[in-house]
Amino acid sequence: MSAINTDEHRIPGDKTAGISAGSSVLAEPANLWMDQLFSGRLVFVMGKGGVGKTTISIALAGVAERMHKKVLLAEIGDTDSIGRLYQDQPLSEVPRKLTQNIWGARVDPKAELEAYVRAHVSPGFIAGKIIRSRLFDYLFEATPGLKEVMSLGRLWRWEKQADNLAAPTYDLIIIDAPATGHAMSLLRLPELLINMIRVGPVANQIRGLQRLLKNHQKTSLVLVSLPEELPVNEAVEFYSMAEDTLNIPIAATFINCVYPVVFSPSDLKQIEIFEKKDPDLSFSPVSELIASARILNRRRIDQQKHIKEIHAKATGHVQAIPFCFTNDLTIDQIQELTSLILRH
Amino acid sequence: MTGMLNCIKDPDGPKIIVCCGSGGVGKTTISAAIGLYGVLAGKKTIVLTIDPANRLADSLGLKRFAADAQRVPVENLIAFNGEPAFQADLYAMMLDAKHTFDQLIARYAPPEFQKNIYKNRYYQHLSNNMAGSHEYMAMEKLYEIFNQNHYDLIVLDTPPSRRALDFLEAPQKMLNILGYNFFMRMFKPYLKAGRWGVRFLNILATPVLRGVSKMLGKQVLDDFAGFMQLWDDIMFEGFSRRAAEVKTLLAGSKTLFLAVATPQRLPMDEAIFLREKLRLNEMPFGGFIINRVNVASSNTELQGRDSDKVFAKARIDPELREKLIAAHKNMMKMAGNDAQSVNRLIAKTGAGENVLQIPFADSEIVSLDDLYRLARLFESNAAE
Numbered sequence: 001m002s003a004i005n006t007d008e009h010r011i012p013g014d015k016t017a018g019i020s021a022g023s024s025v026l027a028e029p030a031n032l033w034m035d036q037l038f039s040g041r042l043v044f045v046m047g048k049g050g051v052g053k054t055t056i057s058i059a060l061a062g063v064a065e066r067m068h069k070k071v072l073l074a075e076i077g078d079t080d081s082i083g084r085l086y087q088d089q090p091l092s093e094v095p096r097k098l099t100q101n102i103w104g105a106r107v108d109p110k111a112e113l114e115a116y117v118r119a120h121v122s123p124g125f126i127a128g129k130i131i132r133s134r135l136f137d138y139l140f141e142a143t144p145g146l147k148e149v150m151s152l153g154r155l156w157r158w159e160k161q162a163d164n165l166a167a168p169t170y171d172l173i174i175i176d177a178p179a180t181g182h183a184m185s186l187l188r189l190p191e192l193l194i195n196m197i198r199v200g201p202v203a204n205q206i207r208g209l210q211r212l213l214k215n216h217q218k219t220s221l222v223l224v225s226l227p228e229e230l231p232v233n234e235a236v237e238f239y240s241m242a243e244d245t246l247n248i249p250i251a252a253t254f255i256n257c258v259y260p261v262v263f264s265p266s267d268l269k270q271i272e273i274f275e276k277k278d279p280d281l282s283f284s285p286v287s288e289l290i291a292s293a294r295i296l297n298r299r300r301i302d303q304q305k306h307i308k309e310i311h312a313k314a315t316g317h318v319q320a321i322p323f324c325f326t327n328d329l330t331i332d333q334i335q336e337l338t339s340l341i342l343r344h
Numbered sequence: 345m346t347g348m349l350n351c352i353k354d355p356d357g358p359k360i361i362v363c364c365g366s367g368g369v370g371k372t373t374i375s376a377a378i379g380l381y382g383v384l385a386g387k388k389t390i391v392l393t394i395d396p397a398n399r400l401a402d403s404l405g406l407k408r409f410a411a412d413a414q415r416v417p418v419e420n421l422i423a424f425n426g427e428p429a430f431q432a433d434l435y436a437m438m439l440d441a442k443h444t445f446d447q448l449i450a451r452y453a454p455p456e457f458q459k460n461i462y463k464n465r466y467y468q469h470l471s472n473n474m475a476g477s478h479e480y481m482a483m484e485k486l487y488e489i490f491n492q493n494h495y496d497l498i499v500l501d502t503p504p505s506r507r508a509l510d511f512l513e514a515p516q517k518m519l520n521i522l523g524y525n526f527f528m529r530m531f532k533p534y535l536k537a538g539r540w541g542v543r544f545l546n547i548l549a550t551p552v553l554r555g556v557s558k559m560l561g562k563q564v565l566d567d568f569a570g571f572m573q574l575w576d577d578i579m580f581e582g583f584s585r586r587a588a589e590v591k592t593l594l595a596g597s598k599t600l601f602l603a604v605a606t607p608q609r610l611p612m613d614e615a616i617f618l619r620e621k622l623r624l625n626e627m628p629f630g631g632f633i634i635n636r637v638n639v640a641s642s643n644t645e646l647q648g649r650d651s652d653k654v655f656a657k658a659r660i661d662p663e664l665r666e667k668l669i670a671a672h673k674n675m676m677k678m679a680g681n682d683a684q685s686v687n688r689l690i691a692k693t694g695a696g697e698n699v700l701q702i703p704f705a706d707s708e709i710v711s712l713d714d715l716y717r718l719a720r721l722f723e724s725n726a727a728e
Contacts, residue, residue: 050368050610079610200557229708230368262671267664274660286660289668292675295706302708325674327681328609 031344033317037251038064040218041159043174044187044248046238047224048231052256052321054081055329055337056224057176062338065101069171072158073104076151076186077178080106085331095158103170105158109150113140116150120201148189149206156209159218187213187221187246213248220251225310227255227303227320236313243315250316255307258320259300263293319344348631348698349378349722351600352497353385358600360490360593361630362500365604366614370635372400373709374604374702375501376436377718383418383434384719387496390435392485394503401436403711409438422713432496437489439503444481445471464567479503487590490598600630607637607685616692631698634686639703640679 037043037060045057054075061071075082075091083090083106086098091106098104114131121127130136140146161169177186190210197203213219221242225235235253242250263271271290311318319341324333351357361382363375372393382389390413401408405417416434449461461467479502486500593599601622603615615632622629660668690699702721709715 048368049366050608226368228368262667263664267667270660270664286668289672292672293668295675296671298706325677325681327607327685 033251034063036249037220037222038067038069038172040220041168041171041173042155042212042219043172043222043251044177044219045175045222045224046177048226048234051224051226051231052254053224054079054085054176055256055334056222056254056321057174058082058085058331058334059337059341060222061102061174062335063341064172064174065099066338066342069101070169071102072170072173073098073102073176074155074158074173075104075106075176077176082106082176085334093154107151107154109147109154110140112150112154113146116153116201116205146193148186149193149202149209152186152190152209152213153205156205156212159212187248213246216249220249221246223250223253225253225255226257227306227310229306232306232309235310239313239315250314252317252319253310253314255310255318255320257323258307259296259303260322261300263297268297347722348602348700349381351630352378352382352387358598358628358630359496360486360498360500360599362486362502362594362599362601363604363633364502364601364615364618366611369604369606369611371604372501373715373718374633374635375499376400376404377715377722378602379434379436379497379499380418380715381719381722382497382499383432384430386430386432388432388435388494389497389499390437390489390495391499391501392437392439392482392489393501394439394482400709403709403715404436405712406436409436411438411440411443413437416712418712420712421716422711423716435495437485439482439485441481442471444485448484483590483594484586487586487593490593595625595627597628600628602630602633604633604635606635607682609685612685612689616689619693619697629697631700632689632693633700633702634689635702636704637686637701638675638678638682639701640676640683 043060045053045060047053057073061073064071072095073082080090082098082104086104089096091104093105093108093111095103095105117130117136118124118127121130155173155175158170158173159168163169190206190213193206194203194210197206223235223238225231239250242248271293275290307320321337321340326333352361361375361378363371363378365371375391375393379389379391393409405420406414413435414437416436418430418434446462449458453461482500482503486498489495489498601618603618605611605615619629619632686699686701690697700722702718705714705718707714709718
């Protein structure tokens with residue numbers, strides 16, 4: 001785990017300003033969290049809606065690609081965030097090549113359930129009848145968590161998929177998890193469902209899934225948060241949950257949109273002295289610059305309180321991602337984040 | 345443009361304000377400020393919220409939010425110096441889906457059946473985990489409080505739905521799932537009486553049910569049928585009438601929906617999506633509240649200007665000067681981005697919609713007075 005950023009003498013414009021520790025230029029140190037994350041098979045990128053899960057998912061896929069891994073970026077949920085960034089085309093159930101070594105796909109739980117019915121119910125016309133029946137639609141909507149477990153089942157099958165006996169099709173599957181109020185509910189589902197569905201092929205699948213999820217060599221979690229009260233509260237809740245209930249390790253936490261350090265205490269002091277000395281200041285454009293400086297500094301201070309709390313409670317690696325002063329990142333900007341994570 | 349929240353002051357104005365939007369946009373804070381705004385207009389107001397930030401409870405002067413209405417000590421507002429300029433009271437209540445569901449059972453089911461319902465696994469999932477149950481229960485509570493007629497104004501802070509759609513369609517979805525006709529057509533032919541008068545689902549009677557039970561296991565269907573049986577016999581009347589009434593109330597003239605967003609793409613898209621949904625369902629839409637908008641402090645553009653001239657009389661060392669210029673550029677950039685985002689919203693939805701912009705606060709909201717300042721912004725915007 002890295003130390004909290006308490007440095008006060010950063011060079012302005014330094015891109016890594018605000019990142020929690022200085023990057024080492026020595027020979028590649030053994031990075032435990034990276035090992036854990038990228039030597040496994042599944043990485044779930046979790047967090048509240050709007051914290052930047054898609055951004056971090058893509059950046060991590062970039063990191064894995066540079067480690068010469070073949071990556072599948074899988075999107076669960078209603079949004080088309082990944083597809084929108086790549087050629088503005090929504091992803092589909094069939095993986096599509098996005099870059100040299102990154103593939104993208106979207107999980108369609110209903111198609112998955114239909115495939116299941118067809119695989120397990122014979123004769124075929126009965127399976128067809130089930131799929132077309134209103135009862136099927138109804139159970140699909142009403143059975144708690146069935147959609148989610150079907151989504152997880154799709155991931156499971158991608159994990160098992162192999163080009164030949166020796167090598168799996170994808171070295172690593174990075175999952176941009178749905179923006180649920182409580183991100184952990186998805187991963188708790190197999191456990192909840194096993195109490196409801198005890199026999200049959202779906203139950204067997206859930207058990208298989210459970211084994212995969214609880215295998216620490218294969219599955220790990222990444223948490224994305226913002227340095228604000230609610231996301232941090234959720235993050236803190238998530239840490240104890242991951243340990244006690246889920247029993248899946250959190251390899252890393254990324255804190256998104258962190259205002260970089262710009263002004264040192266001596267800078268701020270200089271500004272203060274300057275303001276006192278020059279009463280005409282309020283009429284000069286300099287006062288506007290100073291007002292901007294104060295706002296940014298104030299926001300940074302507010303954020304640091306929340307960041308401290310994450311550091312106090314986090315298990316695993318914690319990294320701050322600097323705010324880019326934009327509402328919408330491009331693929332190029334996300335690739336810069338990839339370099340940033342790698343440099344770390 | 346008339347102020348979008350002016351109607352709250354009107355004695356014949358809306359009685360229910362529903363704040364919708366994606367999570368993390370400050371919806372709960374905005375809801376609380378709207379509540380305070382109602383109180384300032386002399387209306388006895390209650391704010392219903394889900395999972396609020398502790399800081400907000402602190403700022404309201406409450407230890408924590410509870411499932412019962414709690415009075416907010418508005419007299420502590422420093423702005424009024426102990427002499428409030430209003431007579432009305434503000435209340436806050438936290439919504440709890442499971443709690444509300446259980447209350448509903450307690451209200452409608454005879455005591456001897458209540459235990460069976462609570463014990464049913466399907467019920468436990470439905471009330472705790474099912475997508476839409478929180479949304480539905482928020483509506484249920486809203487309806488209950490509306491009918492008690494204790495308050496002049498109810499502000500509902502909606503649960504953080506994945507999509508606005510979930511929230512709007514919750515009552516209908518629940519009615520579909522628990523509705524009489526559908527269930528009866530589907531299952532009644534296959535229900536057979538067992539010993540002790542309990543009916544069981546005769547799965548073997550139909551190939552479709554047989555197929556489904558092969559997939560999910562018989563247990564699921566049994567639990568499901570068991571729950572439906574209890575529900576059907578005891579609960580249906582009250583429940584379905586209520587769901588229909590909730591729907592009528594939401595679509596009526598006493599309700600106003602507001603879309604809360606921040607200038608980021610995701611919340612903005614969500615807000616536009618919500619407005620579309622409301623229009624399709626002919627539900628009353630009041631406008632957009634865009635929170636945390638960075639506002640340019642001035643028109644000063646440093647680009648192309650000689651910074652030496654700007655700093656001509658200022659003795660600031662060159663390094664700090666560069667930092668100040670860079671920081672200001674970033675502020676201007678954010679303000680520009682946000683303005684662009686708001687303009688895009690207006691272009692997409694037409695100029696006819698109300699858009700209220702709340703500037704990014706200099707500091708976080710930590711006191712009742714901070715909330716008061718926010719509520720005052722509704723006022724000043726109304727004057728524009």
